[in-house]
Amino acid sequence: MESEKHYILVTKNSCPHCQDALTLLKERNLKFSYTDMENCDEALEATKQQLNWQTVPMVWEQEVNWSDNAKVVENNFIGGFQELKKHLDK
Numbered sequence: 001m002e003s004e005k006h007y008i009l010v011t012k013n014s015c016p017h018c019q020d021a022l023t024l025l026k027e028r029n030l031k032f033s034y035t036d037m038e039n040c041d042e043a044l045e046a047t048k049q050q051l052n053w054q055t056v057p058m059v060w061e062q063e064v065n066w067s068d069n070a071k072v073v074e075n076n077f078i079g080g081f082q083e084l085k086k087h088l089d090k
């Protein structure tokens with residue numbers, strides 16, 4: 001296996017859009033990992049400021065080369081749930 005897409009999410013467990021994003025990725029059998037920031041307000045706010053993005057989930061699409069020590073070839077911020085849905089539907 002050369003490289004493949006992998007999704008990274010920053011979520012909050014209490015957020016319905018976060019749960020929708022996780023469900024969407026599961027339904028489409030896409031590989032992903034996520035960090036639940038429910039109780040990490042400081043780190044979550046710092047991430048939001050860094051991205052200039054105010055809501056969760058925050059979703060990235062990565063191209064990962066698994067045969068090269070899981071080297072990330074591309075790392076693209078997609079946005080939130082609606083942006084993820086649009087991205088996957090195109």
